[in-house]
Amino acid sequence: MFNSDPVLSLQQADIYQDTKLVLGDVSFDIRKGEFVYLIGRTGSGKSSLLKTLYADLWLQQGKGLVAGFALENLKPKDVPYLRRKIGIVFQDFQLFTDRNVEENLKFVLKATGWTDKGKMTNRISEVLMQVGLGTAHKRMPHQLSGGEQQRIVIARAMLNEPLILVADEPTGNLDPGVSDQIMGVFKQINNAGTAILMATHNYDLLHKFPGRTLRCQDGQVVELNG
Template sequence: MNEKYVVNLRDVAIYHADNPFGSCSEKKLLQRGEMVLSEVNLSVAPGEFVYLIGRVGSGKSSFLKTLYAEMQLLTGKGYVAGFDLRRLRRKDIPYLRRRIGIVFQDYQLLTDRNVFMNLYYVMKATGWKREQEIRERIDRVLGLVELGSKSYKMPFELSGGEQQRLVIARALLNDPQVLLADEPTGNLDPVTADGIMQLFQKIASQGCAVVMSTHNTALIENYPARAVLFSKGKIREVDLKAELA
């Protein structure tokens, strides 16, 4: 597969199954699972911004879960950040996730720790050892998301937009090759959502690909980018201007 892409999928089918990754054989998963998407072909280059659009239940979340190995890839060829999803073992998943950033709609922050310690905990858990390097990296990502003056705040003291910025900072700690965002502006007001979109554009301009699912057509109009439509079990690239006209 071509190494110039951070996401590269060829002839992929995505199945939804109520089985943890690697809990049983691919054959059994194929028998039990429900096919969500078929004939998926998609490549994303470093620094690209890609929207995933489509109705609720069209497969966007399942697609993202497959990219970060919450769901197992069973057919086709798939590479993310240099990892072969078909050959991925359970013990490899943490290493894959160090090369990607994941931003959820629900923030999943540690509510009993301040901003700094939320990030510190993740860095220690992902293998960072040297205190000086940890502190420098935290300062850098907090500066990028404009939370540098709020490192001592508890999550409940932050606005919704600030909490989402903290989630983005957490996703950037390990300098990922691609950022996967599942409805990241779904709970935010329009002005706050604008700020998050500007931040995503800045991240993409620095070379980290951004793949974002959204229902918000206003955001898409204001921040045009490449778009992939999920519909009737398939995906296809669309001309956003024509779709929104």
């Protein structure tokens, strides 16, 4: 059973890109342990919706609650605290190419307030084991395949034990076999209790790994099944 309190809730939210309204009157909840796909054509508003959830875009109209933070009342100084509660996985890996895996992950921990070196080392080992790369600490990004880099990005997103993982086309740059492996990693994380909202163009994934599905279309977000 899912916890009745949503980790993410939008009520009559209007999603803007600059001054352009891209999605209107958006209302949906995601609860702990749910896995939800977000689909829609390019330009339909998926990325703008995700960016609003982690406060890269401001919620200008309506209500939004993400990991206990009210988006409509969010102040700039609160954004880092919100993002500690959300794991964000991008299509383009955004790893620092001049430092190894451990240093990439340590940078995030330091940036989010960790100071104890022993605890940082332990947490990095935990998340690397979680994504199946327990021996990758000293490898440089260029020494990793695309699938391995995406696993590191997922590990990075899990460092602060987020309530929800927000993934924007996480398999977009990967071939089908690797995409399936990455979905397996997401499913393991989800089964352990972390909610996941994943934007994707890859409808094969929806058939192989069925889940609740929201679609951005005609300026609205509609639920397809359920």
